[in-house]
Amino acid sequence: xxxxxxxxxxxxxxxxxxxxxxxxxxxxxxxxxxxxxxxxxxxxxxxxxxxxxxxxxxxxxx
Numbered sequence: 001x002x003x004x005x006x007x008x009x010x011x012x013x014x015x016x017x018x019x020x021x022x023x024x025x026x027x028x029x030x031x032x033x034x035x036x037x038x039x040x041x042x043x044x045x046x047x048x049x050x051x052x053x054x055x056x057x058x059x060x061x062x
Contacts, residue, residue, distance in 0.1 A: 006049055013042035 020035025022028075 002049060002052075005045065009042045009045035009049070012038050012045065016040075016042060 016035045016038025018035070019038060020032050023031030023033075023035055
């Protein structure tokens with residue numbers, strides 16, 4: 001597990017939530033969509049790290 005990668009993913013998620021919120025307040029659908037996209041990217045990064053952790057556990061147990 002890369003703590004650095006998880007931290008980057010969490011930061012991207014927070015950034016996305018903030019951008020989406022700003023888009024809602026200003027009525028800018030572009031910001032809303034970009035914010036959602038950043039959140040999806042963050043989820044994908046977390047999923048990637050979860051897979052890497054699972055593989056490492058399997059290798060360590062073998």
